[in-house]
Amino acid sequence: MALLQISEPGQSPDPHQRRVAVGIDLGTTHSLVAAVRHGVAECLPDAEGRVLLPSVVQYLTGGGRRIGHEAAAQAAAQAENTIGSVKRLMGRGLADVVGADKLPYGLLDRPGMVAVDTAHGEKSPVEISAEILATLRQRAEDSFDTDLHGAVITVPAYFDDAQRQATKDAARLAGIEVLRLLNEPTAAAIAYGLDHGSEGVYAVFDLGGGTFDVSILRLARGVFEVIATGGDSALGGDDYDRALADWVLAQAGATVRTATDKAAVKAAARAAKEQLSTSNTVAFQADLTPTSVHFDVKVTDFEAATAELTARCMAAVRRVLRDARLAPGDVQGVVMVGGATRMPVVRRAVAELFDREPLTDLNPDEVVALGAAISANQLAGNDAEGELLLLDVIPLSLGLETMGGLVERIVPRNQTIPTAMAQDFTTYKDGQTALALHVVQGERDLVQDCRSLARFELRGIPPMAAGAARIRVTFTVDADGLLNVGAREQTSGVEARIDVKPSYGLSDEQIAQMLQDSFTTAEADVKARALVEARVDADRMLLATQSALAADGALLDEPERADIDALMLSLRAIVANSQDAAAIEAATEALAHGTEAFAAARMNAGIQKALSGKRVESL
Amino acid sequence: MNLQSTDFELFGLPPRFALDRAALDERWRELQRQVHPDRFAAEGAAAQRVAMQWSARVNEAYRRLREPLARAAYLCGLNGADVQAERNTAMSPEFLMQQMELREALEDAATPQDLDEIDRLSASMHREALQKLEQQIDAESNWPQAAQTVRALMFLDKLAHDIDRRRERLG
Numbered sequence: 001m002a003l004l005q006i007s008e009p010g011q012s013p014d015p016h017q018r019r020v021a022v023g024i025d026l027g028t029t030h031s032l033v034a035a036v037r038h039g040v041a042e043c044l045p046d047a048e049g050r051v052l053l054p055s056v057v058q059y060l061t062g063g064g065r066r067i068g069h070e071a072a073a074q075a076a077a078q079a080e081n082t083i084g085s086v087k088r089l090m091g092r093g094l095a096d097v098v099g100a101d102k103l104p105y106g107l108l109d110r111p112g113m114v115a116v117d118t119a120h121g122e123k124s125p126v127e128i129s130a131e132i133l134a135t136l137r138q139r140a141e142d143s144f145d146t147d148l149h150g151a152v153i154t155v156p157a158y159f160d161d162a163q164r165q166a167t168k169d170a171a172r173l174a175g176i177e178v179l180r181l182l183n184e185p186t187a188a189a190i191a192y193g194l195d196h197g198s199e200g201v202y203a204v205f206d207l208g209g210g211t212f213d214v215s216i217l218r219l220a221r222g223v224f225e226v227i228a229t230g231g232d233s234a235l236g237g238d239d240y241d242r243a244l245a246d247w248v249l250a251q252a253g254a255t256v257r258t259a260t261d262k263a264a265v266k267a268a269a270r271a272a273k274e275q276l277s278t279s280n281t282v283a284f285q286a287d288l289t290p291t292s293v294h295f296d297v298k299v300t301d302f303e304a305a306t307a308e309l310t311a312r313c314m315a316a317v318r319r320v321l322r323d324a325r326l327a328p329g330d331v332q333g334v335v336m337v338g339g340a341t342r343m344p345v346v347r348r349a350v351a352e353l354f355d356r357e358p359l360t361d362l363n364p365d366e367v368v369a370l371g372a373a374i375s376a377n378q379l380a381g382n383d384a385e386g387e388l389l390l391l392d393v394i395p396l397s398l399g400l401e402t403m404g405g406l407v408e409r410i411v412p413r414n415q416t417i418p419t420a421m422a423q424d425f426t427t428y429k430d431g432q433t434a435l436a437l438h439v440v441q442g443e444r445d446l447v448q449d450c451r452s453l454a455r456f457e458l459r460g461i462p463p464m465a466a467g468a469a470r471i472r473v474t475f476t477v478d479a480d481g482l483l484n485v486g487a488r489e490q491t492s493g494v495e496a497r498i499d500v501k502p503s504y505g506l507s508d509e510q511i512a513q514m515l516q517d518s519f520t521t522a523e524a525d526v527k528a529r530a531l532v533e534a535r536v537d538a539d540r541m542l543l544a545t546q547s548a549l550a551a552d553g554a555l556l557d558e559p560e561r562a563d564i565d566a567l568m569l570s571l572r573a574i575v576a577n578s579q580d581a582a583a584i585e586a587a588t589e590a591l592a593h594g595t596e597a598f599a600a601a602r603m604n605a606g607i608q609k610a611l612s613g614k615r616v617e618s619l
Numbered sequence: 620m621n622l623q624s625t626d627f628e629l630f631g632l633p634p635r636f637a638l639d640r641a642a643l644d645e646r647w648r649e650l651q652r653q654v655h656p657d658r659f660a661a662e663g664a665a666a667q668r669v670a671m672q673w674s675a676r677v678n679e680a681y682r683r684l685r686e687p688l689a690r691a692a693y694l695c696g697l698n699g700a701d702v703q704a705e706r707n708t709a710m711s712p713e714f715l716m717q718q719m720e721l722r723e724a725l726e727d728a729a730t731p732q733d734l735d736e737i738d739r740l741s742a743s744m745h746r747e748a749l750q751k752l753e754q755q756i757d758a759e760s761n762w763p764q765a766a767q768t769v770r771a772l773m774f775l776d777k778l779a780h781d782i783d784r785r786r787e788r789l790g
Contacts, residue, residue, distance in 0.1 A: 179660060180657070180660070220648070223648050223651075223652075225648075319787065322783060322786070322787070378657075379657060379660040379661070380660070380661065381660070381661035389648070389651060389652055389655060389657070389658075390657065391648075391651060391655075415678075415682070416678045416681070416682075417678075418656065418671050418674045418675045418678065419675050419678050419679070420672075420675040420676075420679070421679075476671075476675065478656070478671060479655070479656050479657060479671075479674075540661075540663065541663045541664065544661060544662040544663035544666065545663060547662075548662060548663075548666070588664075589664070591663075591665075592663060592664035592665040592668075593665065594665075595663070595665040595666075596665045596668065596669060598665070599659075599662075599665040599666040599668070599669040599670075600669045602666070603653075603654060603666075603669050603670065603673050604621065606653040606654070607650065607653050607654065607673075609653070
């Protein structure tokens with residue numbers, strides 16, 4: 001019998017072995033995980049064969065928790081400890097949450113982001129979302145019987161920086177490597193476009209449980225270019241339920257007070273709304289204390305009660321068309337995504353505006369997860385020849401506060417990302433040595449009407465006359481739509497830089513604390529996990545460098561090659577011998593830094609190749 | 620080719636005002652295929668950083684070349700007639716008068732039809748300015764004159780923007 005071979009750490013014998021990468025649709029109402037298997041994207045079912053996981057987490061009094069179907073089924077019994085629609089709380093302050101009083105569970109006002117009051121104490125929306133993500137991760141690992149390499153997680157296109165960062169934090173908490181945050185309509189377009197071999201301009205109308213997006217995309221030979229995006233990150237099927245419930249309660253003269261009643265009304269409204277998609281009248285029925293509510297609702301009543309919501313959707317569609325500088329007739333097809341697009345009233349409004357029937361042949365619940373899976377498969381390197389390229393945009397303008405509480409826009413909305421844009425500012429007073437920078441996101445002119453993302457200071461400016469300093473502020477937005485801001489005084493070279501995160505998101509310490517609280521019990525576990533993560537990152541970097549050297553090693557001269565070899569050798573030695581995560585991280589970063597010039601040279605070679613033989617004659 | 624190359628060099632296009640938009644778009648997609656960070660997702664932090672820089676640079680150049688006003692201002696700058704630095708904001712009295720009239724009409728506009736009318740006027744002035752630029756830049760290489768036309772175009776762009784905002788408010 002042949003002996004099994006074990007390779008040296010960091011020298012995997014087959015760098016092209018398949019990595020398991022999945023797409024996750026983390027939805028308001030339910031979540032899904034999908035993967036590409038045998039070349040086809042499919043949603044992964046749980047042990048009972050169910051694809052949808054209700055986005056519900058229940059914290060049981062007396063310990064333990066339930067996630068998904070179990071939690072949803074028992075919602076009425078423990079209404080105040082059953083957390084649904086947590087997506088609407090991600091990266092939001094208490095003042096931002098519409099209809100907080102109608103929720104069966106209690107919210108706590110906390111700086112930056114609300115917290116939920118549960119039987120297990122205070123929980124951040126990030127932690128609750130992490131429970132859902134961890135459940136899906138487990139499902140994926142069970143399906144493939146191996147560890148997950150990474151995931152593409154979808155977010156509403158209209159999510160701002162705070163909401164995106166919160167989503168990324170939740171993934172990190174769930175132990176998932178985020179390959180990319182992908183906008184939901186873009187994911188849907190990938191699934192749709194690749195399925196139908198479509199080319200041209202398409203609109204994606206995505207009305208989910210709690211968020212609404214509309215994106216206009218141009219599809220051309222594997223390139224998915226978002227031209228403009230718009231929407232409302234607090235508008236969805238939930239709001240239709242609430243509007244219907246409010247209307248019925250007003251007609252019946254009933255009021256609700258207890259958490260159980262709130263949950264019962266919410267469930268009754270959702271059931272009535274769903275039935276009204278196929279019948280003209282439905283009996284709204286909710287057992288409340290002291291009396292029950294029975295009320296016949298006609299579809300026309302429902303449509304009248306929710307007309308304002310549909311009008312808001314259509315106003316967003318018109319605005320995004322204006323942003324794209326297109327007329328409804330320029331759009332070749334409208335793809336419908338999200339369970340709430342099953343409502344006939346919504347389909348009718350869309351058909352009227354575009355003067356064509358919307359496309360509903362893909363399952364509106366699954367299409368986002370399927371698109372994310374296709375993207376994940378490519379980002380993991382499983383489909384090296386894949387032609388897929390996503391060029392997305394930033395949904396909301398980014399700017400700085402200037403004198404008088406006004407916003408100076410630095411990055412306008414619908415700018416293709418990644419992007420880097422700079423603007424020069426100056427001092428206001430003679431001898432001013434520091435500058436306070438306040439970063440905001442939104443379309444309004446006043447700072448108070450926009451979302452505050454971060455505050456930071458540039459200190460050590462040499463004293464000069466007012467207006468003499470030249471402070472260049474650079475906003476960099478990466479492919480995930482996340483912002484980084486840097487400031488530099490041009491004459492003195494004084495610099496300050498910030499990952500836009502601390503003012504609303506979770507600090508690294510908070511995340512470490514949560515990891516300890518919810519997933520592990522001892523500090524040693526956290527350390528062990530950090531060590532595993534550092535080793536995985538180091539192995540990735542080594543593997544990446546190895547394949548880059550194999551492909552383009554010829555671009556290096558001997559001393560350059562020797563430097564990189566030495567860095568790799570040193571990293572391998574540290575990975576093999578050290579138990580110190582920080583030391584491994586430092587050596588990994590040293591290799592990353594040491595290969596930057598090589599990476600730049602490879603990039604130049606690639607661009608030269610792209611341009612060669614394609615120069616315009618008259619040049 | 621490096622990050623300091625001009626937009627035109629980067630896109631392999633002649634440094635002229637007249638531009639083949641389809642070729643520009645195609646070149647943009649080709650370049651992004653080469654440099655987008657997603658193409659280097661499995662290649663480590665160094666490659667990611669470089670890709671991010673390049674991808675942002677390509678987008679910057681595309682944005683500038685795509686917009687006629689930005690493209691013209693950029694060409695003027697490359698040829699020593701910096702549009703901003705000249706501080707010469709003096710416009711002809713006729714032009715300013717015309718702008719004021721359009722502004723007043725915009726203030727008074729009460730219906731989308733009123734806006735359409737202003738839009739038509741503004742769009743036709745816009746077209747004229749672009750034709751002028753093509754003449755001044757590509758035929759005459761008259762940079763000071765071109766810079767002047769760019770400034771006029773800035774007024775018209777601002778007007779078009781304000782018409783859009785007004786339309787948004789009217790619904």
